[in-house]
Amino acid sequence: MLTALFLGCAAAGLLLHYLLVERPRVRRQAVEPHLPDPLPPSEAARRLPEDAYLQPHTFTWVRLLPDGGLLLGIHPLVISLVGSPYRFGVTPEGWHVARGKPVLRIQSRGRELEVFSPVSGYIREVNPHACQERGWAGPQDPGDCWIYRIEPENLLWEIPTWLAGNEALEWVQQRLEKIRAFLADLPGGFPLASSAEGLPVGVLGTVGESAWQAFQHLFLHPDPAPLPRFPWATPHQRQPRP
Secondary structure (H helix, E strand, C coil): CHHHHHHHHHHHHHHHHHHHHHHHHHHHHHHCCCCCCCCCHHHHCCCCCCCCEEECCCCEEEEECCCCCEEEEECHHHHHHHCCCCEEEECCCCCEECCCCEEEEEEECCEEEEEECCCCEEEEEECCCCCHHHCCCCCCCHHHHCCEEEEECCCCCCHHHCECHHHHHHHHHHHHHHHHHHHHCCCCCCCCCCCHHHCCCCHHHHCCHHHHHHHHHHHCCCCCCCCCCCCCCCCCCCCCCC
């Protein structure tokens, strides 16, 4: 009798341990795998997919499909600047997205950047993990790192404003240098290399919340306006978000 009771209690304890400890841990590991570091910024800046169009100011790229749809991705330079760990907050399949409105959130270290859609249309497929498991460096074609397949409503007025080929690469290189200058001008003098080639992976993870807001406004906005006054946070000092 006592033996049976003891065995029953032991089995119940093991079951509770599995339900309350082991299963949540396994689920967390499945949802939040260890991700390799993204490409260095200087290399990521050159990783625009072939046959893709770059959308200035939103740092998105689009590859047109034969069926009239398109693939939408985020330029790997943005991921490189954010660094690991990070995650995507995606818009669900079937939803309508509007040009100039948020379509993706990049979340890291209690911070968040919004990515704005360069087109209006319906999301037909979501690729939520994109190239995270390979650090955006694995595929021969970076175009495999698309996040959305979208059925656009009208591209007649959009495509002429997009960049491609060498023009797109030059634009990104110029923006990368502006980003380096922006970081170097933060209060306290950010100790970076004298050129964009020396920017480290995850450099945005070392600056404060207000610097993220300014970065969003200056470099990741569909219609940047004059920069408002931000209460700059001291580099390397981050306050947790409540």
